[in-house]
Amino acid sequence: MRKILGALLGLWVALPAWSADQALWEKSTLNRILARGELRVGLEAGYMPFEMRDKKGNIIGFDVDIARLMAKAMGVKLTLVNTQWDGIIPALLTDKFDVLMGGMTITPERNLQVNFTDPYIYIGQTVLLARKHEHTITVYSQLDDPRYTIATKLGTTGEIAARRYMPKARIKSFESEADAAMEVRNGRADAFVYDMPYNVVYAAQFPDALVHLKEPFTREALGWAVRKGDPDFLNWLNHFLRQIKDDGVYDALYKKWFENTAWLQHVAN
Incomplete structure (x- = not known):
């Protein structure tokens, strides 16, 4: 009888915890993805080689290929939700998509709003330099001078790095990385500060106009972002990675x- 009572008592104690876990799972983004049959991925097309448009208008890139594998592993279809960078975290928080895969740097400030997966890649900030400075500027620190104008993208770690490491220079922030890099090509800025992968690719496209200072002067971990309070989805994403x-x-x-x-050759100009 004591054994039976003990077992019943253990079951009674365990039931509330099981019910809470079940309720958490039912509210999980992962559960809703499976029920919906669709994985919605938020990103901003234009960040080479992570996500950009090809000549047919399709979004392609490193993140996109991983997202396709992710959807395939879930057995659901993939929908890409192209979103302006300055509103991409609010869009995630208001359920416009399920996971943010736009090459976002993990920072303590962002982590207050969202949860991040384990880092899926490490990058750093580098400098694209106007070719006229090729023989006079060889390291990023030389740009910390009021004579120089630095272009970067608004709201990114590139902008943060430019303002932190080159506070004496004139900083011009743009809505897109393409507009900021174009400012250097057109001679209206002396340098562009942005993520190394993008700069490597961009420099390869315009070797006559730009010089890439390839040594990163920061180290950043990029992660996928999800809404807080969703351990099941975060667990699945980390295991998938x-x-x-x-x-x-x-x-x-x-x-x-x-x-x-x-x-x-397939990317739109």
Whole structure:
């Protein structure tokens, strides 16, 4: 009888915890994705080689290929939600999409609003320099001078780095990385501060106009962002990331987008 009473008491104690876990799962983004049959991924097309448009208007890139694998693993269709960068976290928080995969740097300030997965790639800030400065400027610190104008993208870690490491220079912030880089090509700015992967690709496109100072002067971890209070979805994403890194799929995609520039011929100008 004591054993029976003990077992019943244990079950009675466990039931509330099980009910709470079940309620959490039912509210989970992952559960709703499976029920909906659709994974909605938020990003901003224009961040080479993570996400950009091809000549047919389709969004392609490193993040997009990973998102397709993610949707396939879930057995659902993929929908890409192109979103302006300055509103991308609010869009996630208001359920415009399920996960933010737009190459976002993990920062304490952003982490107050969203939860991040484990880092899926590490990058750093570098400088695209107007070719006229090729023989006079060789390191980023030389740009910390009121004679120089630095272009960067509004609301990014590139803008933060430019203001932190080059406070004496004139900083011009733009809505898109393409507009900011164009400012240097057109001679209206001396340098462009932005993420190394983008700068590598952009410099390869315009070697006559730009010089890439390839040594990063920051180190940043990029992660996928999800809404807070969703441990099941965060757990699944971290395991998915670990799996594609372990089985070689991640490395193959990295080589495709970061070590090979054949895809550039398909990108819209």
